[in-house]
Amino acid sequence: MADDRHVHCLINGVAADQVSVFDRGLQYGDGLFETVAVAAGRLLYRERHLDRLRRDCRRLAIPEPDPEVLCREGQELARRCTRGVLKLVITRGVGGRGYRPPERPTPTRIVSLHPWPDHPQSWRTNGVRVRICRQRLGGAAALAGIKHLNRLEQVLARAEWDDPEVAEGIMLDTDGRPVEGTMSNLFVVTDGVLQTPHLSTCGVAGIIRARIMELAQVMGIPCREAVLEMADIGRAQEVFVTNSIIGVWPVNALEERRWSAGPLTRRLSEALMQDAAGPSAAQLW
Amino acid sequence: MADDRHVHCLINGVAADQVSVFDRGLQYGDGLFETVAVAAGRLLYRERHLDRLRRDCRRLAIPEPDPEVLCREGQELARRCTRGVLKLVITRGVGGRGYRPPERPTPTRIVSLHPWPDHPQSWRTNGVRVRICRQRLGGAAALAGIKHLNRLEQVLARAEWDDPEVAEGIMLDTDGRPVEGTMSNLFVVTDGVLQTPHLSTCGVAGIIRARIMELAQVMGIPCREAVLEMADIGRAQEVFVTNSIIGVWPVNALEERRWSAGPLTRRLSEALMQDAAGPSAAQLW
Numbered sequence: 001m002a003d004d005r006h007v008h009c010l011i012n013g014v015a016a017d018q019v020s021v022f023d024r025g026l027q028y029g030d031g032l033f034e035t036v037a038v039a040a041g042r043l044l045y046r047e048r049h050l051d052r053l054r055r056d057c058r059r060l061a062i063p064e065p066d067p068e069v070l071c072r073e074g075q076e077l078a079r080r081c082t083r084g085v086l087k088l089v090i091t092r093g094v095g096g097r098g099y100r101p102p103e104r105p106t107p108t109r110i111v112s113l114h115p116w117p118d119h120p121q122s123w124r125t126n127g128v129r130v131r132i133c134r135q136r137l138g139g140a141a142a143l144a145g146i147k148h149l150n151r152l153e154q155v156l157a158r159a160e161w162d163d164p165e166v167a168e169g170i171m172l173d174t175d176g177r178p179v180e181g182t183m184s185n186l187f188v189v190t191d192g193v194l195q196t197p198h199l200s201t202c203g204v205a206g207i208i209r210a211r212i213m214e215l216a217q218v219m220g221i222p223c224r225e226a227v228l229e230m231a232d233i234g235r236a237q238e239v240f241v242t243n244s245i246i247g248v249w250p251v252n253a254l255e256e257r258r259w260s261a262g263p264l265t266r267r268l269s270e271a272l273m274q275d276a277a278g279p280s281a282a283q284l285w
Numbered sequence: 286m287a288d289d290r291h292v293h294c295l296i297n298g299v300a301a302d303q304v305s306v307f308d309r310g311l312q313y314g315d316g317l318f319e320t321v322a323v324a325a326g327r328l329l330y331r332e333r334h335l336d337r338l339r340r341d342c343r344r345l346a347i348p349e350p351d352p353e354v355l356c357r358e359g360q361e362l363a364r365r366c367t368r369g370v371l372k373l374v375i376t377r378g379v380g381g382r383g384y385r386p387p388e389r390p391t392p393t394r395i396v397s398l399h400p401w402p403d404h405p406q407s408w409r410t411n412g413v414r415v416r417i418c419r420q421r422l423g424g425a426a427a428l429a430g431i432k433h434l435n436r437l438e439q440v441l442a443r444a445e446w447d448d449p450e451v452a453e454g455i456m457l458d459t460d461g462r463p464v465e466g467t468m469s470n471l472f473v474v475t476d477g478v479l480q481t482p483h484l485s486t487c488g489v490a491g492i493i494r495a496r497i498m499e500l501a502q503v504m505g506i507p508c509r510e511a512v513l514e515m516a517d518i519g520r521a522q523e524v525f526v527t528n529s530i531i532g533v534w535p536v537n538a539l540e541e542r543r544w545s546a547g548p549l550t551r552r553l554s555e556a557l558m559q560d561a562a563g564p565s566a567a568q569l570w
Contacts, residue, residue, distance in 0.1 A: 009306060018303035019311065021294060021395055026304065026376075028436035029314030060437070061444060091311075092440075097402070099436060099443040099467055110306055117382070136425035138487065140459055142441060143423070150435035151313035151384060152345070155377075156427060158384040159346060174425055174486070182384055201459070202423065 009112040010073050023108055025091030028099065029149040031108075032056050036086040037244050037276075038078040038113070039284040043086060044276050045244065046071065048207045053088060056146045061101070062092050065109055077113040083284065085114040085245055091149070117245065119167070124269070127252030127261045128167030130181065130241070132230075133157040137171050137179050139202030147204045157182045167249065168241055170233075173202055178228050184243040185209035188236035189264045194223040195232070208242040208272065215271045221264060238262030240269075247272055247284070294397040295358050308393055310376030313384065314434040316393070317341050321371040322529050322561075323363040323398070324569040328371060329561050330529065331356065333492045338373060341431045346386070347377050350394055362398040368569065370399040370530055376434070402530065404452070409554070412537030412546045413452035415466065415526070417515075418442040422456050422464050424487030432489045442467045452534065453526055455518075458487055463513055469528040470494035473521035474549045479508040480517070493527040493557065500556045506549060523547030525554075532557055532569065 009017045024030035034053050037044040050071065054064045074086050089110040095102035135157035143150070157169050168181040179197050180186050185206040187196045194216050199205050216223035226232075233239060239251035239259055248269035250261035276284055294302045309315035319338050322329040335356065339349045359371050374395040380387035420442040428435070442454050453466040464482050465471050470491040472481045479501050484490050501508035511517075518524060524536035524544060533554035535546035561569055 011306060017306050019306050021296060021302050021304050021374075021397065023311065024440070026308065026311040026374075027318075027434070028440050029434055030437060030440050033312075060441070089306075089311075099439040101440060101444050103447075112306065135427055138425035138428070139423035140421035140438060142420055143437060148437055149312070149314055150437045152315060152428060152433055152435045153425060154384040155309070155313050155315050155386060156345070159386050 008077065008114075009110070010077065012109050013069070013073060019108060019110070020094050022094045023091055024093060024096065024101070025089065025108060025149055029151075030101070031062065031089060031091030031149045032060065032147055033090070033149060034088040034147065035244055036074065036088065037284055038081045038084040038086050041075075041079050041081060043071075043074050043078055044284060045207050045211070046074070048211070049088070049244075052147070052205075052207060053090065056148070057090060059146060060092075060148070062090060063105060063107055065090055065107065070109065070111070073109075073111045077111060081113060083116040085116060087112050087114060089149070119246065123167055123249050124247065125261065127250035127259070128241075129165055129253040130168045130170055130251050131161060131166050132255065133160055133169040133171050133182065135160065135171065137173050137202040139173070141201050144201050144203060145199045145205035154182045170254070172230070176230065178230055178233060179203045181241045184241035184246065184249070187212065187240050187242065188228065188233055189238035189262060190232065190236045192222065192264075194221050194264065194268075195226045195228060197228050198225045206242060207244055208247065211275065212242055212248070212268055212272060215268060215275060219267065219271060221268070233257075238265045240265045247276070293362065293399075294395065295362065297394050298354070298358060304393060304395070305379050307379045308376055309378060309381065309386070310374065310393060310434055314436075315386070316347065316374060316376030317345065317431060317433045318375070319373040319432065320529055321359065321373065322569055323366045323369040323371050326360075326364050326366060328356075328359050328363055329569060330492050330496070331359070333496070334373070334529075337432070337490075337492060338375065341433070342375060344431060345377075345433070347375060348390060348392055350375055350392065355394065355396070358394075358396045362396060366398060368401040370401060372397050372399060374434070404531065408452055408534050409532065410546065412535035412544070413526075414450055414538040415453045415455055415536050416446060416451050417540065418445055418454040418456050418467065420445065420456065422458050422487040424458070426486055429486050429488060430484045430490035439467045455539070457515070461515065463515060463518060464488045466526045469526035469531065469534070472497065472525050472527065473513065473518055474523035474547060475517065475521045477507065477549070479506050479549065479553075480511045480513060482513050483510045491527060492529055493532065496560065497527055497533070497553055497557060500553060500560060504552065504556060506553075518542075523550045525550045532561070
């Protein structure tokens with residue numbers, strides 16, 4: 001976390017840790033968020049996170065935050081942080097009449113810094129065990145891809161296990177098709193082709209998911225979004241999950257199926273590390 | 286609203302209007318709520334609201350609030366209120382690790398009093414115009430029926446219109462079947478039979494919905510939960526919507542279809558009024 005005791009949360013630019021109980025973020029989950037990795041004071045994939053946040057604000061008709069302000073506030077918190085997690089939350093603010101949004105909402109802007117999760121280093125190199133969650137992902141197309149504040153399905157899915165050896169749970173849609181992990185996106189490699197579930201009805205369109213697909217293209221690895229079945233995971237030669245904080249975790253076990261961290265997974269993981277480090281070479285994973 | 290200036294919000298029993306920004310209610314919509322009508326200082330259908338809240342807490346594995354405490358706090362706010370809306374919110378509180386809930390959550394309990402909405406009286410007697418929302422209801426069975434804090438679909442649906450003559454919007458599931466209104470449950474009467482959509486995959490199992498079904502049974506009106514199609518609404522002789530605040534609103538127009546407030550709707554509306562008034566005869570609607 002931060003190296004010394006300083007402000008860890010800004011609400012609309014002011015050091016604080018309380019919001020109105022009537023904020024629509026609490027009343028209805030009416031808002032969205034970003035989870036940004038911080039390394040050596042730098043916000044990784046900052047522009048991508050800000051772009052997605054603003055695009056998703058437009059989709060929900062929440063006034064977009066000023067990216068410069070958000071960026072400045074994020075940097076202010078992250079300034080002395082060696083390694084941490086910066087969370088940006090935008091809600092539609094207070095007001096409106098029941099579900100009906102106010103005509104001119106005044107969004108609430110919350111920027112907070114959190115400790116880096118202490119996952120075992122071996123999870124990055126040797127891979128992780130994952131499970132299949134009973135909790136399904138519902139969802140209507142209008143919300144698909146958006147990292148919004150309605151996360152009860154993920155909460156219930158993550159509550160299904162407490163075995164510390166199980167790193168992640170795969171969530172299926174209501175038709176039983178794999179979509180993503182509770183906190184990550186899912187990729188499979190089959191006969192040299194990289195695939196990730198299409199997110200047309202549910203799921204979060206992760207920043208790292210998008211970047212992995214771009215890197216694959218640059219590296220000449222065929223890659224596509226597809227409607228996957230559980231059987232496609234079983235017959236895949238490599239499986240991995242991604243997010244902004246974990247980077248790439250190879251999957252080495254799912255129920256009875258075993259894998260070792262495969263060659264394409266390793267190549268993409270290393271490419272992502274170099275890409276994320278950027279010119280400042282802020283090593284994270 | 287309340288007749289004089291006194292406390293309108295209690296958080297964990299203390300007069301306050303701010304919660305931690307790290308409350309899981311805000312971070313994930315990890316909680317649920319009740320909307321209770323207040324008449325002459327009395328909480329209408331108090332026991333039913335408390336029962337549902339506790340049952341839904343159990344379904345989400347949130348520790349149940351003490352009903353006596355909740356009741357006392359509700360009564361304290363409602364004491365001098367002639368007509369108002371009492372909202373009870375229970376969240377899983379602060380803590381946990383990401384989506385993963387804390388092992389022993391300390392729920393946040395929010396009780397707040399709000400003004401009675403000033404809907405035209407004619408809506409109760411002559412009925413309301415409703416529309417069909419484009420926003421669909423997704424949803425996985427585990428959350429069906431629960432009045433949880435993940436309400437973004439309702440917010441987006443309610444944002445679709447600002448015509449003050451349109452009182453409510455009907456929401457369809459992802460298969461195009463009518464489920465409920467944005468803030469109400471839906472009933473149709475066809476050839477003397479009362480039907481309301483089954484809530485097996487999405488929707489809120491309203492207190493008034495349940496009470497209307499019970500009253501229908503007592504009155505010898507055949508009543509059933511059913512999978513309805515849009516065509517079933519079109520061919521119905523009567524249509525109405527219900528919730529704890531509006532009671533019963535006959536529907537008199539949906540797109541090009543017109544109805545007048547029908548005889549069964551009137552009988553059920555009157556029966557509900559008498560039932561809600563109870564021994565103290567606190568007239569509400």
